[in-house]
Amino acid sequence: MIYRNFQDLKLSALGMGAMRLPGLDIPRLLDLYNEHSFTGGGFIAPMALMAVPEEKHPSACIGCRSCEKVCPQQIKISEAMADFARKMGA
Numbered sequence: 134m135i136y137r138n139f140q141d142l143k144l145s146a147l148g149m150g151a152m153r154l155p156g157l158d159i160p161r162l163l164d165l166y167n168e169h170s171f172t173g174g175g176f177i178a179p180m181a182l183m184a185v186p187e188e189k190h191p192s193a194c195i196g197c198r199s200c201e202k203v204c205p206q207q208i209k210i211s212e213a214m215a216d217f218a219r220k221m222g223a
């Protein structure tokens with residue numbers, strides 16, 4: 134687990150609203166990651182990702198950590214994307 138609790142990660146994701154780098158929609162993916170992780174799975178995140186092009190899935194994260202260098206809350210985004218991709222079976 135990367136964050137102490139759901140609220141920490143949720144607040145972090147919300148705080149990144151302006152941080153929409155070209156490529157992955159990080160705040161949206163973190164929101165789905167929160168939902169999936171803290172509800173123990175389910176269909177919401179997999180269903181939401183069905184509407185997202187594959188090149189924008191968490192599995193498309195190459196772990197370059199560019200986003201982490203500018204994240205004001207120092208979220209380990211690459212680790213969250215890797216874990217999310219694993220949970221999605223990628």
Ligand code: SF4
Nearest residue numbers: 194195197198200211
């Ligand atoms: S680590 Fe790199 S590839 Fe992954 S979400 Fe951040 S900027 Fe995108």
